[in-house]
Every structure is written in structure tokens, then in C-alpha cells.
Amino acid sequence: MSxxxxxxxxxxxxxxxxxxxxxxxxxxxxxxxxxxVNMRLRLAKVPYTAGLPDQLVSSLVWNGxxxxxxxxxxxxxxxxxTALRRWGSLSQLNVLDFYKLRFARIAxxxxxxxxxxxxxxxxxxxxxxxxxxxxxxGRALLAALTFRVNVLEANRGYLPGNWDILWSLSVEEMFYMxxxxxxxxxxxxxxxxxxxxxxxxxxxxxxxVWAHGNGVWxxxxxxxxxxxxxxxCLTALLVxxxxxxxxxxxxxxxxxxxxxxxxxxxxxxxxKWGLERNGLNMTIIxxxxxxxxxxxxxxxxxxxxxxxxxxxxxxxxxxxxxxxMFVVFTCFEIFLRYxxxxxxxxxxxxxxxxxxxxxxxxxxxxxxxxxxxxLRQHWGQESAxxxxxxxxxxxxxxxxx
Numbered sequence: 001m002s003x004x005x006x007x008x009x010x011x012x013x014x015x016x017x018x019x020x021x022x023x024x025x026x027x028x029x030x031x032x033x034x035x036x037v038n039m040r041l042r043l044a045k046v047p048y049t050a051g052l053p054d055q056l057v058s059s060l061v062w063n064g065x066x067x068x069x070x071x072x073x074x075x076x077x078x079x080x081x082t083a084l085r086r087w088g089s090l091s092q093l094n095v096l097d098f099y100k101l102r103f104a105r106i107a108x109x110x111x112x113x114x115x116x117x118x119x120x121x122x123x124x125x126x127x128x129x130x131x132x133x134x135x136x137x138g139r140a141l142l143a144a145l146t147f148r149v150n151v152l153e154a155n156r157g158y159l160p161g162n163w164d165i166l167w168s169l170s171v172e173e174m175f176y177m178x179x180x181x182x183x184x185x186x187x188x189x190x191x192x193x194x195x196x197x198x199x200x201x202x203x204x205x206x207x208x209v210w211a212h213g214n215g216v217w218x219x220x221x222x223x224x225x226x227x228x229x230x231x232x233c234l235t236a237l238l239v240x241x242x243x244x245x246x247x248x249x250x251x252x253x254x255x256x257x258x259x260x261x262x263x264x265x266x267x268x269x270x271x272k273w274g275l276e277r278n279g280l281n282m283t284i285i286x287x288x289x290x291x292x293x294x295x296x297x298x299x300x301x302x303x304x305x306x307x308x309x310x311x312x313x314x315x316x317x318x319x320x321x322x323x324x325m326f327v328v329f330t331c332f333e334i335f336l337r338y339x340x341x342x343x344x345x346x347x348x349x350x351x352x353x354x355x356x357x358x359x360x361x362x363x364x365x366x367x368x369x370x371x372x373x374x375l376r377q378h379w380g381q382e383s384a385x386x387x388x389x390x391x392x393x394x395x396x397x398x399x400x401x
Contacts, residue, residue: 019303020296022314028067035064073289076232090183098180108371150220162325171225196230203227204279228286235290259288320360327356
């Protein structure tokens with residue numbers, strides 16, 4: 001196999017997954033899945049939350065947007081730390097190779113998904129028909145392939161569930177279109193850091209005043225989501241340059257956990273304080289996520305063996321995210337055919353979670369990983385020193401095991 005241009009020859013072969021990062025992604029995908037099952041139940045007018053405390057309901061089934069924000073922060077960290085490992089410094093990043101590797105990881109499953117969704121739309125299958133008011137199938141495909149699903153929905157209304165989830169991929173990939181150019185052009189590094197900090201500052205404005213009252217754009221805008229990605233990038237640079245003391249890491253762990261707990265578990269109080277109105281709740285959860293990422297990267301924390309299987313949800317989060325609506329619709333249709341029994345709602349949530357994770361893992365093993373490997377080898381981008389999935393979940397530091 002040929003070696004990636006610019007990859008240092010002394011990179012260790014032993015690269016471990018970061019349990020802490022995979023745990024955060026598992027938490028994020030949990031909230032996304034819970035939110036989407038909840039939405040189906042609400043649309044079907046199933047009163048399953050009657051009698052439950054409002055905060056409990058909010059914490060369990062209304063945190064999907066926070067879950068995506070966690071994903072964004074982790075994504076920025078992993079992409080930047082991987083670039084540092086591959087090329088030694090961001091200024092040496094090979095722009096074309098970056099795009100090739102990103103395409104190999106993201107495009108195969110995305111193209112397969114769009115193909116399947118197109119067939120289901122043409123077959124007029126319930127829950128998969130792109131409405132004419134949004135521009136029909138052609139406009140939806142164009143928006144997905146040009147990473148403008150969020151723009152389309154803000155202007156024309158929501159797409160069906162399997163299409164709607166692509167708004168986050170639109171934000172993420174638009175950021176990474178410019179990321180390598182920023183790495184090469186913004187020298188010295190302080191200029192690159194300044195640009196990332198600028199994205200962080202703009203985030204709350206993108207979610208509030210610049211959304212001009214458009215509810216979709218408040219959640220789906222580019223600037224309103226890129227602050228978390230930028231914070232993840234800054235975290236990777238910090239981890240690369242600074243070794244924190246044990247006391248500092250303990251402080252970061254407690255502080256990060258406290259921020260996540262507050263935003264995820266006390267949303268009503270946070271809203272009373274105006275954090276959502278000012279767009280700061282998303283910033284806070286991204287900061288908390290990044291604090292925990294630092295701890296995970298520099299301590300090599302390992303999750304207890306008894307719950308280690310739960311990390312599969314984090315390891316295959318991309319595949320789970322892109323395919324989970326198929327599972328949500330299928331499980332919910334079964335629930336409807338049995339008469340929407342309230343007693344079966346917990347089973348609906350659990351079965352959807354388990355099946356979505358299994359289906360995502362199967363999709364990764366049978367399709368996206370083999371395609372990723374094939375494209376990397378075809379383009380000469382495979383390297384024995386770099387794992388196949390390092391851009392989506394490998395440690396930014398060598399294993400010390």
C-alpha cells in the first residue's frame with residue numbers, strides 16, 4: 001500500500017478507540033432516536049406522557065437537537081486530530097487527499113440512501129413521498145447532493161423523515177468543504193484559531209437574530225451549528241499542544257459533566273433563564289462536550305466491561321444516524337397495527353433503539369466500511385499506520401496499553 005503524502009513515518013500502529021468519545025456519541029444517538037420516536041407518537045396523538053413530570057419528558061424525548069450538537073463537537077475534534085496525525089500539522093494538510101478520504105467515508109452510504117429513498121418515493125410508499133410544495137424528488141436530491149437540505153427546508157418546509165435528517169450532514173460537510181482550505185491558507189496557526197473562534201462567537205446569533213423568526217432556520221442554519229464543530233476543532237488543537245495535569249483533568253471532567261447534565265436534565269430551568277432564547281444552550285452543551293473529550297483523550301478512560309456493548313452505538317453512529325428512520329417507521333407501523341396500546345410504548349422505544357443500532361452496525365460492516373476501504377485503496381489512500389475508521393472514532397493519541 002502507498003503511504004499518504006505528508007504522513008510522518010513514526011506514527012505508531014497501535015491506535016485505540018476513545019471510549020469516552022464513543023460513549024458521548026452513543027448518548028447523542030440515544031437522544032436523536034428517542035426524539036424521533038416521540039415525534040411519531042405525538043403525530044399519532046398517543047397520550048403516553050400523561051401524568052409524567054414535564055422535565056422528565058423533556059429530558060428523555062426532546063433532546064434530539066442537543067444530541068446533534070454533541071455530534072458536531074465530536075466531529076470537529078476527530079477530523080482535526082486525525083488531520084494532525086496524518087500530516088503532522090494542519091498547514092501541511094493535503095487538500096485533495098482530505099477530500100478523497102472524506103468522500104470515501106461519507107459518500108457511499110449517502111448515495112445508497114438517496115437511491116433507496118428515490119425508489120420509495122417513486123413507488124409512492126407512505127412516509128417516503130417528497131411533497132410537491134418542497135420541490136419534489138429532483139429538488140430534494142439536488143439539495144442533498146449539494147449539502148443544502150437545511151436551506152430547502154427553511155424555504156419550503158420539512159421533507160419526509162429520512163430526508164430531513166440530512167440537514168445535519170449539510171451543515172457538517174459544508175464546514176469541511178472549507179476546512180482544508182482554511183488549514184492551508186490561514187498561517188500562522190493563530191489566524192486559523194481566530195477563524196474558528198469567530199465561528200464560535202457567531203453561533204448563538206445564527207440560532208437567534210439572524211434566523212429572522214424562521215423556526216427551521218433557528219435549528220438548521222449553517223452558522224447556528226458550525227460553532228460546535230469549530231469548538232471541536234479548537235479542542236483537538238488544545239489536546240495536541242497541551243498536556244493537562246491530573247487535577248486539571250478532574251476539574252474538566254466534573255465541569256463538563258455538570259454542563260451536560262444541566263442542559264440535558266434541566267431544560268425548563270435553562271429556558272427560564274433565557275439560554276434558549278439567546279442561543280446559548282447549544283453553546284454550553286458543546287463546551288461541556290469538548291471538556292469531556294479532553295479528559296477522554298488524555299486519560300484513555302475505559303468504560304466498564306459490562307456496558308461496553310453500548311459503545312457500538314457510538315462506533316457506528318454515522319450508519320445508525322443515516323438509517324435509523326427506516327427502523328423508526330417500521331417499528332411504529334407495527335405499533336399502530338396493534339392498536340397503539342399505551343402499555344407497549346416502552347417496548348416501542350426499546351425495540352427501536354436496539355434494532356436501529358443493530359441495523360446501523362450491519363450496514364457499516366456489510367457496505368460502508370468495505371466501500372470506504374475499496375475507495376481508499378483504489379486512490380492509494382490506504383496506510384497500514386492509519387485505521388479505516390480513524391476519521392470517525394479513533395484516538396487522537398497512541399494507545400498506551
